[in-house]
Every structure is written in structure tokens, then in C-alpha cells.
Amino acid sequence: xxxxxxxxxRRSMLFVPGSNTGMVCNAFIYxxxxxxxxxxxxxALSEKDSARLMVFHALQxxxxxxxxxxVRVNPxxxxxxxxxxEAVIRGGVDIVRLPKTDTVQDVLDMEREIERIEKEIxxxxxxxxxxxxxxxxxxxxxxxxxxxSSRMMGIALGAEDFVRDLHxxxxxxxxxxxxxxxxxxLAARAAKIGAFDSIFSDIKDKxxxxxxxxxxxxxGFDGKSLINPNQIPWxxxxxxxxxxxxxxxxxxxxxxxxxxxxxxxVVSLDGKMVDAxxxxxxxxxxxxxxxxxxxxxxx
Amino acid sequence: MSKILExxxxxxxxxxxxxxxxxxxxQNGIEIELESSVSEIYGEAIELLIxxxxxxxxxxxxxxxxxxxxxxxxxxxxxVQTAILRAQGTVSPDWSVLS
Numbered sequence: 190x191x192x193x194x195x196x197x198x199r200r201s202m203l204f205v206p207g208s209n210t211g212m213v214c215n216a217f218i219y220x221x222x223x224x225x226x227x228x229x230x231x232x233a234l235s236e237k238d239s240a241r242l243m244v245f246h247a248l249q250x251x252x253x254x255x256x257x258x259x260v261r262v263n264p265x266x267x268x269x270x271x272x273x274x275e276a277v278i279r280g281g282v283d284i285v286r287l288p289k290t291d292t293v294q295d296v297l298d299m300e301r302e303i304e305r306i307e308k309e310i311x312x313x314x315x316x317x318x319x320x321x322x323x324x325x326x327x328x329x330x331x332x333x334x335x336x337x338s339s340r341m342m343g344i345a346l347g348a349e350d351f352v353r354d355l356h357x358x359x360x361x362x363x364x365x366x367x368x369x370x371x372x373x374x375l376a377a378r379a380a381k382i383g384a385f386d387s388i389f390s391d392i393k394d395k396x397x398x399x400x401x402x403x404x405x406x407x408x409g410f411d412g413k414s415l416i417n418p419n420q421i422p423w424x425x426x427x428x429x430x431x432x433x434x435x436x437x438x439x440x441x442x443x444x445x446x447x448x449x450x451x452x453x454x455v456v457s458l459d460g461k462m463v464d465a466x467x468x469x470x471x472x473x474x475x476x477x478x479x480x481x482x483x484x485x486x487x488x
Numbered sequence: 489m490s491k492i493l494e495x496x497x498x499x500x501x502x503x504x505x506x507x508x509x510x511x512x513x514x515q516n517g518i519e520i521e522l523e524s525s526v527s528e529i530y531g532e533a534i535e536l537l538i539x540x541x542x543x544x545x546x547x548x549x550x551x552x553x554x555x556x557x558x559x560x561x562x563x564x565x566x567x568v569q570t571a572i573l574r575a576q577g578t579v580s581p582d583w584s585v586l587s
Binding site for chain 1: 499500505560567586
């Protein structure tokens with residue numbers, strides 16, 4: 190199976206500063222769903238060139254061939270953006286994360302450059318895009334951004350810059366992010382792509398992290414960006430489906446298989462109709478259960 | 489043939505990394521000075537990697553001083569390339585020679 194598709198599970202997307210050699214070399218060990226190398230905010234201006242080359246080589250190393258890779262590049266209106274793209278597309282990255290996506294034009298500009306580089310190197314790979322929305326303007330334009338490219342696999346909230354733009358700051362309650370989270374989620378779902386929540390920066394506050402993960406999961410987010418490998422098992426645990434949900438999903442899938450064998454379009458289970466959206470939901474729960482390690486391989 | 493005119497460096501002395509300094513040289517070929525805790529076992533392989541990395545960038549005369557802290561091959565390659573590009577003042581590299 191391919192390590193990456195538009196609809197793959199992405200509960201955990203681990204940020205790895207491209208300038209931190211130890212982290213670049215070891216991030217795959219922690220098994221996040223996606224390793225997200227960073228060339229932008231976590232890299233000092235004086236190390237942009239070295240981080241770019243490090244990530245270029247890491248992407249090609251065998252340790253990153255079985256795990257999905259993303260790279261947050263610098264914006265195209267900086268001297269680094271186009272150089273980052275040249276490096277990561279040639280390195281074979283799966284997803285380019287666009288920082289500070291304010292408008293559809295930001296996506297189209299990035300898409301045009303990616304297409305040019307892919308053509309130059311003669312690859313058949315179609316690099317995907319993940320737009321990070323980090324401003325009020327980006328949130329207002331989220332619906333158009335989400336639908337702006339066939340390469341778009343998801344949109345993500347970048348909360349740290351967003352709260353600065355709103356003239357406020359992050360709180361544990363998260364009220365300042367409510368509108369942005371809802372808008373990003375609706376935009377993603379309308380475009381049938383993924384929705385990803387922002388980082389939780391206090392790496393010592395497990396309780397606060399778990400609270401936030403439970404909240405964004407209940408809203409409908411697919412996953413969350415992370416800044417510390419310790420947060421991966423915590424997040425995966427929260428995203429693991431309950432035994433009750435798994436039992437229900439197994440029953441739905443078996444009922445659907447039985448209906449198919451008998452040539453029936455719909456079937457009822459415990460008096461409730463089982464149709465395509467219910468089956469899709471059951472399959473999603475089973476995917477989550479397998480990824481969470483709470484099922485045997487035979488299921 | 490490419491030349492470097494200025495000394496430059498890249499990398500760190502942190503674990504898993506390597507610190508590389510490059511110094512211009514007129515005619516002595518590619519000279520490598522390697523300090524590594526694993527040089528007894530991997531020294532020759534590391535020196536060959538460094539030499540091939542410089543040659544691929546069309547460098548023929550250079551001194552490369554390397555302090556290895558247990559870096560993987562691709563880290564060594566990335567650091568040598570970064571140091572040479574810095575010494576050349578190259579911002580937009582020829583990616584075909586860096587793979």
C-alpha cells in the first residue's frame with residue numbers, strides 16, 4: 190500500500206526543525222502519521238541554507254521511504270521560498286505545507302512553481318498541498334482556499350500567528366480560536382479534504398493537551414500538528430475508537446457485506462438503516478482502530 | 489572546475505552532527521583532516537564520501553577539516569555541500585550535483 194494518499198489517516202503531524210540534525214535523523218522512530226520537516230519559523234535566517242540541504246537529503250534516505258513526509262517551506266515572497274521548493278520537490282516530499290495562506294492566489298502561485306519543478310525533473314509524482322491558515326484574512330477565505338487546487342489534501346490552523354493577527358493570545362479555554370476552528374473545519378469538509386488543528390506548545394502540560402485533543406476531535410478535526418514526540422502516543426490514545434464503537438463498526442460492515450451478497454442496496458441493523466455514509470463511518474472507525482493498534486491484523 | 493575563494497563552515501558539534509570547515513587550496517588536491525570517534529572503523533569510508541561529495545561539485549583543490557560526532561552519511565554529505573556552497577557564495581545551487 191502507498192505510504193500516502195489524499196485520504197490517509199493523519200492524526201499526528203510531527204514538526205521537525207530542519208536545523209535540528211538529531212531530530213531530523215530520528216523523527217521516524219516515533220512513528221507519527223506524518224513527519225513534517227520545518228524550514229520556516231523554527232530555522233534561524235543564518236541556517237536556512239543548511240536546513241534546506243539537510244531536509245533534501247533526509248527525504249531521500251531509506252528511513253523516510255515508509256512514512257509520509259511533509260515540509261513547511263518559507264513563503265514565496267521571501268528569498269527562501271523558491272529555493273525550499275526546488276529542494277523538497279527534488280527530494281521527493283509527499284506534501285508541501287504552505288505557510289501563511291491568505292488567499293487563493295497564494296495557493297496558485299505555489300502550485301505553479303511545484304508543477305514547473307516536477308516537469309523539470311520528469312517525475313510522475315503529484316506533490317500534495319496542505320495550506321496553513323494563520324490570519325483573519327485566511328480564515329475568511331478558507332472555503333475558496335480549500336477548493337483552490339486538486340493537490341490540496343487539507344487545511345490546517347496555525348494558531349500562534351492567528352492569535353497575533355486577532356490582537357489576542359492563546360488561552361487554555363481556546364475561545365479565541367473558536368471561529369477559526371469552525372470555519373476551517375467547515376471549509377475542509379465542504380471541499381472533502383482534511384482538517385488539522387494547531388500545535389499545543391506547552392509540552393509539559395499533558396492534561397491541557399489531552400483536553401484540547403478531545404475537544405478538536407469532537408469538533409471533527411482529523412488530527413493535529415505536534416511539536417514534541419512525547420505528544421504522539423497521548424494523541425493516538427485519544428483518537429483510538431472505543432470498544433463499543435469498534436463493535437458497532439464490525440456489525441455494520443458485516444451487515445453491509447451480507448446485504449451485498451444478497452443483492453440488497455440497503456440493510457437495517459437493530460432497526461436502523463445502514464447506507465453508504467454509515468458504512469463509510471464504520472470503515473473510518475476500523476481504519477482508526479487498526480492504526481491505534483487496538484485490533485489484530487486479521488481485522 | 490569550480491574553486492572556493494573563501495573559508496567557510498557548516499554544521500555543529502552536537503551528537504549526530506558533524507562540523508565541517510573548508511579552506512581554499514591552490515594545488516594540493518582534496519585534502520581531508522578527519523576527527524571522529526569511529527574513524528578506526530569508518531574513517532576510510534567517511535573520507536571517501538567527503539572526497540566524492542567535493543568532486544561531484546567539481547572541486548579539485550580544497551582543504552576539508554571535519555569533526556564528526558556520529559553523523560549519518562547523508563548528514564556528512566549535506567554539511568560538506570553547505571560549507572562548499574557557502575565558500576563559493578552560491579545561493580541557488582545546481583541540484584543535479586547534490587543528490
